Amino acid sequence: MKIKNKLIITIFSLPLIATPLALTASDDNVPPIKNKLVLEECGACHLAFQPAFLPAISWEKMMNELENHFGEDASLDKEMTREITNYMMANAQKNKIVNFDNPPLRITELRWFKHEHGEREAKNMLNKKKLNSYVDCAACHKGADKGYYDDD
Ligand code: HEC
Numbered sequence: 343m344k345i346k347n348k349l350i351i352t353i354f355s356l357p358l359i360a361t362p363l364a365l366t367a368s369d370d371n372v373p374p375i376k377n378k379l380v381l382e383e384c385g386a387c388h389l390a391f392q393p394a395f396l397p398a399i400s401w402e403k404m405m406n407e408l409e410n411h412f413g414e415d416a417s418l419d420k421e422m423t424r425e426i427t428n429y430m431m432a433n434a435q436k437n438k439i440v441n442f443d444n445p446p447l448r449i450t451e452l453r454w455f456k457h458e459h460g461e462r463e464a465k466n467m468l469n470k471k472k473l474n475s476y477v478d479c480a481a482c483h484k485g486a487d488k489g490y491y492d493d494d
């Protein structure tokens with residue numbers, strides 16, 4: 343009896359490596375916030391940052407610890423917290439690789455953000471406007487409240 347040739351198939355399982363793309367892609371413009379409560383409550387101390395700048399898990403974490411929000415107490419009642427959390431998570435950034443144990447809480451510390459704002463142009467604007475950080479988006483991006491950042 344003849345032994346048939348065996349076809350040996352080795353399956354290489356490819357891990358999903360999408361990191362370079364995911365971390366360098368920047369969003370020029372993002373959808374504006376349409377929820378009144380978010381605009382009012384999250385725009386009370388600074389520009390209401392658009393949810394598309396951070397992944398859902400970041401918003402979830404941030405909303406869970408509003409009583410200690412970057413050194414401030416930004417806590418809200420249960421119902422407001424729930425409505426805002428739902429809105430931010432539903433409109434969050436999608437398709438990005440996220441470290442679930444340590445999700446980013448600052449837009450200004452994201453890699454693409456540092457890249458965009460590390461050039462001379464942004465640094466000069468920072469000095470000229472006498473700002474000490476990039477948190478005040480609207481100081482340089484006139485359309486920031488409309489989600490428009492591709493304007494200078
Ligand atoms: C009581 C004032 C206050 C309120 C209300 C408030 N924040 Fe903040 N938020 C701060 C301060 C202070 C910082 C840190 C600013 C800095 O580093 O200069 C901050 C920073 C942030 C940052 C990080 C900015 C960066 O560096 O990229 C995000 C995102 C943010 N807030 C989201 C929210 C959301 C969402 C809400 C509504 C639930 C909210 N904030 C309401 C005071 C507030």
Ligand code: HEC
Nearest residue numbers: 369370449458463464467468476477478479482491492494
């Ligand atoms: C001191 C001025 C300044 C501040 C403050 C600032 N930016 Fe920028 N930003 C710039 C400059 C300059 C560029 C690069 C020029 C460009 O590409 O349009 C830029 C680029 C960007 C881009 C990419 C736009 C593009 O055309 O690709 C985004 C998105 C952006 N900024 C978002 C933000 C957000 C969100 C904040 C606040 C958390 C912020 N910026 C704060 C000056 C600033």
